[in-house]
Amino acid sequence: MKRIIVLSILSIFCIQCISVKQKVKATPNSKTATVQSTTTATPKLVVGIIVDQMRYDYLTQFENKYSEGGFKRMLREGFNCKNNHYNYIPTYTGPGHASVYTGTTPQNHGIIANDWYNKAEKEFAYCAFDDAYVSVGVADKYEGKMSPHRMETTTISDQLRLATQQRGKVIGIAIKDRGAILPAGHAANGAYWFYGKDKGNWITSTYYQNTLPAWVQDFNASDAAEKYITTWNTLYDINTYTESGADTNKFEGTFKGKTNANFPYDLAALKEKNGGFDILKSTAYGNSLTTDFAIAAIKGEQLGKDATPDILALSYSSTDYVGHKFGVNSKEIQDTYIRLDKDIERLLATLDAEVGKGNYTIFLTADHAAVHVPSYLKSIKIPAGYFSNSSLKKHLEAFLKTRYGSENLIENISNGQIFLNHEEVQRLPVSATAIENVLQRELLAYDQIAKVYTRTTLQSGEFSTGIAASIQKGFNQKRSGDVCFVLKPSTISYGRTGSTHGSGFNYDTHVPLLFYGNGIQQGTTVRRTVITDIAPTISVLLDIAFPNGATGNPIEEVLKD
Template identity: 60%
Template sequence: MRFLSSIFIVLFFFNCTAQNKVIQTNLEKEVSLHAKPKLVIGIVVDQMRYDYLTRFYNKFGDDGFKRLINDGFNCKNNHYNYVPTYTGPGHASIFTGTSPKNHGIIANYWYNKFSKKTMYCADDSTVIAIGSKTDTDRMSPRNMKTTTFADENRLFTQMRGKTIGISVKDRGAILPAGHSANAAYWFRGKDEGNFITSSYYMDSLPEWVKTFNASNTAENYLREWNTLYDINTYTESGSDLNSFEGGFKGKENATFPYDLAVLKDDNKGFDIIKATPFGNSIVADFAIQALAGEQLGKDDITDVLTVSFSSTDYVGHNFGVNSKEIEDTYIRLDKDLERLFKALDAQVGAGEYTLFLTSDHGAVEVPAYLQSVKIPAGYFNKKEFRKKLNGFLVEKYATSDLIESFSNDQIFLNKSRLKALNLDLREVQYAIVNEVINYKNIDKVYSSETMQNTTFSNGIEALIQNGYHQKRSGDIIIIKNPAVISYSETGSTHGSGSTFDTHVPLLFYGNGIKKGSTLAKTEIIDIAPTISALLGISYPTGTTGSVLDFVID
């Protein structure tokens, strides 16, 4: 009996020990499951088509874009799921995990049908600029209706995790950082050349920002812009001298080199830096200083840094997708990314941060260039369109004031005038749809009635619906033919639902990220829930995207 008791005690002890080991192992797994990076960095490269990664790949070094491609996860078939593909909606969608239908940033500027005025996506008359003497730059994120993953991280960490947003564009700094950010900084050009913010965030600039602004960094970038390498090796772009590029005022041809110090007075002073690769360089400089100045990633509470490199957009608009200037800009951006990554390794620690890189939209080849090589393309004349449509309305309704605004390829009808004339809104919408569909360079036309009462699951109709906000969008939505733009005949632009605008890079790298790639379709709205899942925090309030679980290690 005593022997059996001894065996029971031994077995009981062994069982308890085994259970404790299982519990301990499970606890270790739990701790590992919820391990978090010290810093999340969200990088947006403005107007970056996906094929820039492949087209310029052999010109990149090993420690910039290639570091993310080779040591991170590459989503090769990543797209926007809405139109219009503009900067404001793009930045908002990346960080909120939803489309304009929910976050409300339907464009950079849109017509406000209640105030009867055009409004800007980051406008806020209740605040003032901080760090500048200007009476403009009154900016905040208040027009965005949902939270970002940075907001959710702030809430999760009891506001101890910091969020800092940086860009040369105000909207590129403000919208990604969200509503609860510690700061958003953007570059004020003109005669100032400083990074500024608004009273939404603070009453005065931190000392590190004042020191940076006093360092003459902006002045140092008023230098000659020539190609980084021999221009004859830039075989991935067209000829330097052509008729498809804009260039700078004060210089006869859009050809290298460009003396920025000489050209600045004719090109809005320090604003000229934005339209060169050096605008990206000064953003990288400022972001590196922010790491130290804000002590980002210095403890175990996750911080968020958003960095938007927007000079790629200015260069693209000016010189076009196929220019030597755009090639040189991306070669130089690769070097700036390398500097930023090395600073992250040194100041936060290799393996201690998670990073993603994407874009807010792509861009179309210059239509005049496409026409020259027999590819369908063209230009849309807004003035002629309105004249023709007004003629139709006069003939049908005996009035020319039914259209209140034409904004972002959307027609806003004058509801008061419709009521006064006893006209049915739906009937007028359908009459305009049936008229405009016959016009040159118009591909499709839809009414708000259709967008509100029909559910589309694919095609351009689904993209329109995801970009349609009932309170802010217009009564008629127009889709132009592919590669037909309302723009000058030099330079590139964007905004459509064509793949050259929707297909953008998506690279994940660092803590918690697998190495690999996929050709499965992903959407821009998947980024925020994926980062939220990685951090173990709530998804942003309007999230409609999916977690890309295959990128999480």
């Protein structure tokens, strides 16, 4: 009897060992063959898609116009994090792209805005500008003076390069330079962005290489952008676009040379007055051109063709340009997303053919969302408004002159931050902290401002929830200002037409997060996830180290066993 029990236990133990071995990838030195299904193997290619200025509700609002092979395929077969948010302020493109790939916030990675006031140099710094390099692929040398050097932590892209001894390829692509550069990280093989002032070519920087690869040269030589200089009309009958506002309204901007913001748009006729091929940026066709180039990169770089994982960091920028110009409730934004869905379908079909279904993983998210046009909200009696930095600066300068007798205490106001002139502060018999507190009280009395936080407060305590926590996670000790203020909901510093973003309110923070493909569960969650969770999740999937500043956590329910 004892012998039977012992044999039974050994049998169960052996079965469990076999089961575990089937899930573990063989090491290079292993002599024992293991069984491994494509659903548990490391993906050959990770495609990170960031859709610039995508609200979560675009997935649901336009759903009945989407094809079965684009967004719906990812929703049907992948995992949908329905309650995904940005957890810091400001919600801009540069910080958004950096945060997705670093797994942390501006507090740590240092990209505190697209442009910010550089206190040391007393001028504005652009998040991707680097005077040490020049353009490759275009005569205009300034356009290529770019690198990721202002980003102070590593990305999942960098960690892949480190883990594979640089065998894993990393390519970044976006119409915007920052959308290609920051996700690709410091050690990328290449990053490419669009230059529309000449022939509509894709360019890079000498940070990456001194000449364009042959596949990029071939793509540029094909005049691929030219075919999109056509008439932009709605893909389907405009009368069926009932999920967006009227085509004729007073809340939208338009192109130079066009008197209204109505379909159709004759791009050939409008091209000259709107920056040449740059006009494509503000149309749905900018995303289609980006997809064309991404497909060329997959083939040209042979991404996902060997056992070492690669990363394609792909950002769709035109959704942001269209949203800024026409607004989130426009027919133009609806058509842009309907056409983007077709581009996603085309990209997935290419990945199926070139890499193989089951061999790649995709995550799709956004760098921020966007607010409804405040003038539209006000027209239907929803509180909203507009704010002027210059008016606030005049008000505060007059206030401080009366209080302290100085006209030069404020050096700059930008990105919801006030930078004090510390040389002037030192001349006064009062501390910087005292001036911060005085400004806080005065700002709270200003009609359009809802909340105010001082540098002293943000450095001396820790907030765990709400807007205060978001401000703190976006506050970088070396680069941020001395007083941070938050405008009232739906109050923006922008023109009277079109949408923008930047706040910590739900309309700017709630963005899609979809996972699809190799190693991904099928399902949904309404548990709150944050944007900094993406990089740790992909790190676990690839079995590599987390980015060195990551503060997010893996989303366990997304991943298969």
